[in-house]
Amino acid sequence: MSTRTDLGAAQVPEQAGGDPCRDADRAAVTIGRYAVTFSPADPPRAGTLLLWSPDGDPPPPGPGTPAQVSLATPPHGAPARVSVRRVPLTRGIPLLLAPADAAHPAAAFWAAAAREALHLAARGLLLPDVSPAGHDTWRIGPLDDAATARLRGLAAAMPPTARARPLPGRPPARLPDAARLLRDFLDAVADLLPRDDPGDGPWTAASAASVPRLRHWAARVTAHAEAAVRLSLRLEPLGPPDGPWRAVVQLRRRAGSGLLTDAAALWAGPVPGFPAATRDTALLALRDAATCWPPLAGLFEQPVPDVLALRDDDLADLLGAGGRRLAAAGIDVHWPAGLRRDLTTTARLRPSAGATGLLGDLGELALDWRVALHGAALTPAELRTLTEAHRPVVRLREHWVLIDPDVAARARRPAPTPLSPVAALRAALTGSLTVDGTDVPLAVEGWVRQVRDRLAAPAEVDVPAGLAATLRDYQRHALRWLAGLTALGLGGCLADDMGLGKTVTLIALHLHRQADPGTAGPTLVVCPASLLGNWEREIGRFAPGVPVRRHHGPDRTLDGLTGGFVLTTYATLCRDVDVLAGRRWPLLVADEAQHVKNPAAGAARALRAVPAAARVALTGTPVENSLTDLWAVLDWSTPGLLGALPEFRARWAGPAGADPRHRAELARLVRPFLLRRRKSDPGIAPELPVKTETDRPVALTAEQAALYQATVTELLDTIAGTDGPVRHALVVKLLTALKQICNHPAQYLRESAPRLAGRSGKLDLLDELLDAILPAGSAVLVFTQYVAMARLLHRHLHERGVESLLLHGGLPPARRDELVRRFTDGHAPVFLLSLRAAGTGLNLTRADHVVHFDRWWNPAVEDQATDRAYRIGQTRPVQVHRMVTEGTVEDRIAALLAGKRELAEAVLDAGAGSLAALDDTALSDLVTLRRPG
Numbered sequence: 001m002s003t004r005t006d007l008g009a010a011q012v013p014e015q016a017g018g019d020p021c022r023d024a025d026r027a028a029v030t031i032g033r034y035a036v037t038f039s040p041a042d043p044p045r046a047g048t049l050l051l052w053s054p055d056g057d058p059p060p061p062g063p064g065t066p067a068q069v070s071l072a073t074p075p076h077g078a079p080a081r082v083s084v085r086r087v088p089l090t091r092g093i094p095l096l097l098a099p100a101d102a103a104h105p106a107a108a109f110w111a112a113a114a115r116e117a118l119h120l121a122a123r124g125l126l127l128p129d130v131s132p133a134g135h136d137t138w139r140i141g142p143l144d145d146a147a148t149a150r151l152r153g154l155a156a157a158m159p160p161t162a163r164a165r166p167l168p169g170r171p172p173a174r175l176p177d178a179a180r181l182l183r184d185f186l187d188a189v190a191d192l193l194p195r196d197d198p199g200d201g202p203w204t205a206a207s208a209a210s211v212p213r214l215r216h217w218a219a220r221v222t223a224h225a226e227a228a229v230r231l232s233l234r235l236e237p238l239g240p241p242d243g244p245w246r247a248v249v250q251l252r253r254r255a256g257s258g259l260l261t262d263a264a265a266l267w268a269g270p271v272p273g274f275p276a277a278t279r280d281t282a283l284l285a286l287r288d289a290a291t292c293w294p295p296l297a298g299l300f301e302q303p304v305p306d307v308l309a310l311r312d313d314d315l316a317d318l319l320g321a322g323g324r325r326l327a328a329a330g331i332d333v334h335w336p337a338g339l340r341r342d343l344t345t346t347a348r349l350r351p352s353a354g355a356t357g358l359l360g361d362l363g364e365l366a367l368d369w370r371v372a373l374h375g376a377a378l379t380p381a382e383l384r385t386l387t388e389a390h391r392p393v394v395r396l397r398e399h400w401v402l403i404d405p406d407v408a409a410r411a412r413r414p415a416p417t418p419l420s421p422v423a424a425l426r427a428a429l430t431g432s433l434t435v436d437g438t439d440v441p442l443a444v445e446g447w448v449r450q451v452r453d454r455l456a457a458p459a460e461v462d463v464p465a466g467l468a469a470t471l472r473d474y475q476r477h478a479l480r481w482l483a484g485l486t487a488l489g490l491g492g493c494l495a496d497d498m499g500l501g502k503t504v505t506l507i508a509l510h511l512h513r514q515a516d517p518g519t520a521g522p523t524l525v526v527c528p529a530s531l532l533g534n535w536e537r538e539i540g541r542f543a544p545g546v547p548v549r550r551h552h553g554p555d556r557t558l559d560g561l562t563g564g565f566v567l568t569t570y571a572t573l574c575r576d577v578d579v580l581a582g583r584r585w586p587l588l589v590a591d592e593a594q595h596v597k598n599p600a601a602g603a604a605r606a607l608r609a610v611p612a613a614a615r616v617a618l619t620g621t622p623v624e625n626s627l628t629d630l631w632a633v634l635d636w637s638t639p640g641l642l643g644a645l646p647e648f649r650a651r652w653a654g655p656a657g658a659d660p661r662h663r664a665e666l667a668r669l670v671r672p673f674l675l676r677r678r679k680s681d682p683g684i685a686p687e688l689p690v691k692t693e694t695d696r697p698v699a700l701t702a703e704q705a706a707l708y709q710a711t712v713t714e715l716l717d718t719i720a721g722t723d724g725p726v727r728h729a730l731v732v733k734l735l736t737a738l739k740q741i742c743n744h745p746a747q748y749l750r751e752s753a754p755r756l757a758g759r760s761g762k763l764d765l766l767d768e769l770l771d772a773i774l775p776a777g778s779a780v781l782v783f784t785q786y787v788a789m790a791r792l793l794h795r796h797l798h799e800r801g802v803e804s805l806l807l808h809g810g811l812p813p814a815r816r817d818e819l820v821r822r823f824t825d826g827h828a829p830v831f832l833l834s835l836r837a838a839g840t841g842l843n844l845t846r847a848d849h850v851v852h853f854d855r856w857w858n859p860a861v862e863d864q865a866t867d868r869a870y871r872i873g874q875t876r877p878v879q880v881h882r883m884v885t886e887g888t889v890e891d892r893i894a895a896l897l898a899g900k901r902e903l904a905e906a907v908l909d910a911g912a913g914s915l916a917a918l919d920d921t922a923l924s925d926l927v928t929l930r931r932p933g
Helices: 023-028 089-097 105-122 145-156 178-192 212-226 263-268 278-292 294-301 312-319 321-328 380-388 405-412 421-430 446-456 473-487 502-514 529-542 570-575 602-609 627-637 645-653 660-673 702-719 724-743 745-749 761-776 787-800 813-824 859-866 889-899 901-910 920-927
Strands: 035-039 048-052 065-072 079-088 126-130 136-140 229-237 245-253 260-262 307-310 332-334 343-350 366-373 393-396 399-402 432-435 438-443 492-494 523-527 548-550 565-569 587-591 615-618 691-698 780-784 804-807 830-834 849-852 878-885
Touching (some): 079 089, 089 105, 105 145, 105 178, 260 263, 278 321, 307 312, 380 393, 421 438, 421 446, 492 627, 523 570, 529 813, 615 627, 627 660, 702 920, 724 745, 724 920, 761 780, 761 849
Parallel strands (some): 492 615, 587 615, 780 849
Antiparallel strands (some): 229 245, 245 260, 432 438
16 A cells, blocks of 8 residues: 655644655555554654554554554553554654555544544644643644534544553553543644744744743633634613613633623623633624724723613614624624514505506506515504604514615605506516616506416417418417417517428418407518518418518509508618508518617618507527527517616626526516427427438648638738727638638639639539439538529539529519429429528428538528428428538637537627637637648
């Protein structure tokens, strides 16, 4: 068994004049089957461990010196001369603490004692002392009740062999007292630890110093340490409820039995269990306490520092900042027994009697305060007693009641400012109200409670008879939820994953609302231009006979409109905002609502300008970049629900939003207005087939690598040292150039009639994938963020004889609809799409392979593009192929998207510009070309 010469954090110093053993001898000793007996000495640090064999074997080799001593040996315990190895404590303690598979009970005992000694010393329980022979020593102390009890139990477990050296001159043979010997050992270990002075100073040097003259001083230090007390204050009322109060000083011994006494008793005479020096230590404790709470200084002006008269402001301070300072210093403040602390205030909404209807049609709601003790509201007389009190303690219902200053202030001041209906609903949903920067509980009554309950449990609705579709259970739930919200004049966000049927659910909602004359009328749908045809087809399929009007193109008009659907685009809305805002729409729908996540953008402002009885947002990504996206969507659908944007940022989107309590509050508030279901949720879309996602690493060609390296070298030198808008523009230029090079040199070089084959690793891989996919009859969607690259791919596939279609944002809606129809009908097996123009809304379930030719900055955008194929209606497994050039910036971004998806969603959606804040070193590390592997 190997040995250790360290004690972890506590290093045992070498004893001066110890045995000069060689290192090999030090490491050779094992305790194993040997007994260990402690032999005290004066000074204590000179004590030794005796290693010996109860079986009569020779002592073990190793440090120390062999010797013959008289020990009480088993089995009869008669004294006999035994061969031992005498080991100094400096070397014996590491041997005791070294790990061992098995050890003699005596060795195990002294190992436990050594650990206890180190534990006590680490707590600072060391006292200077002078030994009987006049040497400077340290000893363990003072000990509290817990430590004393622990040592008492340890001493009771001491085996006879651990104290086998009989007391001299005491026939018949007697062994040392176990408790006394254990204390001697603890003191011996303590005497070793503080000594690191190479000189001869007392209590610091390893060599013994003779200091009999300091015996009285050491005794005084010990007496004061043993007499140390912990201070506390007991508060007592005097006379009637409005009479004065006082603080009684109490003292508890830190060591020994932990006895408690009043200062008055201690000054009147000796108190059993308290040493004579306790008065001195009590004065020192009071002096320290007065630095924490200055009123205690008044005790020193009295003959006996026992009782302090308290003013009302003293009571208030003890309840607040002063009490907290005393508690931090370990000084308890004890209020009277039976003191009640459960006086609370609750803000209460008082809606007008009989008020019903839509929230927007109601006026402001008044608030008042409800003050309660133990849950029971105070009577007017009790409330008057509370408001007239000028101290933090009042007598109510035969109890002393502690009054929080904020509670008293609320009870005395007028009711809070009235709330708007939406603000009242927000407070009702969260269960609290912010008043003067403080959250207080809120109680709601009347219609506010009814609305809250209806939001929590929407009423059942029948599927409209005019709907030519069978709704799935989760779609029926969405219809019920939307019908309940819009019936209350509220709006919401249906944030299901792409492909789960948000369109058919909205068609069902429109039909449901036509049954009530109060909500019937036309529905305005605002969507991207690429989705106009999809909406028109879906309405014709699921609500045949319902009129559909496209408000788009040169001849658009609203003349003669009486019902049905009106479809328009965000761009047209901006141009025709006055026309579309000239009427109040029964239902307004914003499809792909993430397009208006910036509330300052023109489309968002135009959308807010259109009046509507109810508003519904549709999006698969309610939080695309940050929580402010969620605010923008919900503040449009239910204005005022989340408060003003600065308030929302401060409470939920900023640092405070990291507080779990605030996150839970936001979840409670948003839950009734945001319905989010994912394809992976149990029971949502069990019929969907498997989706397999694979990153396809690809090497750069020699031409690509040369262009990449040259571009990095040139632009990094240009970027170095720049800042502000100039740096931002240069970083965007660098990253855009590198991504284009990774796609194909011809894209980066803007060649007009390039040779394409053999120059791009990605293009070669695409050819290999298509050669494997197309013969099996499969169809492929190929997404790229660059229209120029899509055109190059279209040309390349044509040259190879592969039929393909190309859709991008520059095409008119009619042409886009035609391309979607041709792909769906099987006219071409490959559909090339620009990511932004075709990444949302389209239903392309004919494809069972999706290729991302280049990576977007936010995985959520890629997921939406993948959902063009992986959606309800897909019957075959879908394979997603993401191309990544090895060793490049794409490789680094792919790793970030895979390993830190949350960060990617929060930061990278801003595009290349979000990386402009990187310093030169980090930017270089991001873009430098590395050898794959």
